[in-house]
Amino acid sequence: MKICFLMYPWERVNPESDSTLRLIHESASRGHTVAITTPGSLTIRDSVAHAFCSVLRKDMKISSSPATFYKQAQFNRAKLPLAGFDVIVMRANPPLDTVALNFLDSVRSDTFIFNDIDGLRIANNKLYTASFSGEASRYIPATHVSKNKDYLERILLDSASDKMIMKPLNGFGGEGVIVIEKSATQSFRSLLDFYIGGEGDGGNYVILQEYVEGAENGDVRILMLNGEPIGAMRRVPASNDLRSNISVGGKEVKHVLTKEEKLLCRHIGPKLVRDGLFFVGLDVINGKLIEVNVLSPGGITRINRLNRTKLQTKVIDFIENVVNTKDAVLERKNAFRKVIEDADAV
Incomplete structure (x- = not known):
């Protein structure tokens, strides 16, 4: 299997804790061809999407330790067509690079993209939870999103709870998450000025969310x-x-x-x-x-x-099963096409 990891730069990997490294190590240990690239390395030549990739050398010994593997990894550099990969694993850090997804649109019928491009487009921000309906909706805390400061002040005042959670819509990794208490409404406006910024249609969206008891734990x-x-x-x-x-x-x-x-x-x-x-x-x-x-x-x-x-074994097992199923379907289709072509030749 030929697998490409579209991710953050290799030098930013923390070998002791990085999840992507565990997936790469598992893939290499199974003998798959492994390439890594970044969103900024995508390019188009003659209307064909490529990426400047670092490809793990086949002759290198794969250590059983992911951290040691990281230190010993050796790569060849090459510009490779994205459609040639069996799977592209999306592991870039937030925020979502929508331009990178536009590059991948052209190869989605040829390559299994994990996770799917459209899924990433609709779920890359904190608004996604609002799309759950039916029984699933009861697991979603009451959430309010706006850049209208007067409206957000009213939400806080009308809340049945003494406190709410506020965070930027596009934050990640716990960035900007704070508790707002009704007793501190005098400073709330200045916080909104800081979080939202510009007036009118400008500025950033802010989330006010129901405080879930036990969050402090x-x-x-x-x-x-x-x-x-x-x-x-x-x-x-x-x-x-x-x-x-x-x-x-x-x-x-x-x-x-x-x-x-x-x-x-x-x-x-x-x-x-x-x-x-x-x-x-x-x-x-x-x-x-x-x-x-x-x-x-x-x-x-x-x-x-x-x-x-070793959760990475389950993830790579799943990817292999999807790719093998797609290959089997294509092989069956080609066999049927051959039967039809042979019928013309009689």
Whole structure:
């Protein structure tokens, strides 16, 4: 299998904890041809989409340790046609590079893109949770999004709770997440000025979200593969911080999914699959879905360590099965076409 990882620069990989590295290492260990590239390396030549890639050398020994593999990795540089890959794994960090998706549009009929382009377009921001309906909607906390400061002030004042969560629409990694209390309404306007910025149609959108009880105790990161949970961990905030993201000082602890969390996954999973979002990270607090991470969901390394497992094997197994099925369908189609062509020759 020929697999391309469209990701952040190789030198930014943290070999001790990076989830993408675990996927790359697993692919290389199975003997697949592995290339890595970045959104800025995409190009078009003669109307054909290419990428300037770093291709892992076939003659290098693959260490059993992902961290050692990272240090020893050797690459050849080449400009390669994207349609030649069996799969392109999207692992670029937020925010979404929509231009990169435009490049991939031209090869989507030739190559399995994981996650799907259209799914990434509709789910790359925090508005995606508003699209869940039916039973799934009961797992979504009340969420308000606007850049109208008067409206947002009214939402806070009308809230049945004494506090709400505020965060920028396009933030990630816990960036800009704060608790707003009704008792601090005098400073709320200045916070809105800072978060939103420009007046009128300018400025940034802000999210005001129902405060979910228990948020101070952290959240649960659930990794979903093809609509099913494959692993989870609890992320506990650092002292004096609401945010439980590992990148801002939170720490991970072992977690077994509760009955309510399993029900949440069961109701959320089918829509994820319909939208082509095969590998995602759910952030859950007290049975409520806070965010869906679709670009480069992390947690593989930490969940592996806590549970003595290797989630990357399940992910690559899934990709192999999809590619093998597509190849079998194409082979069957070509065999039938040959039968028809031979009938003309009689």
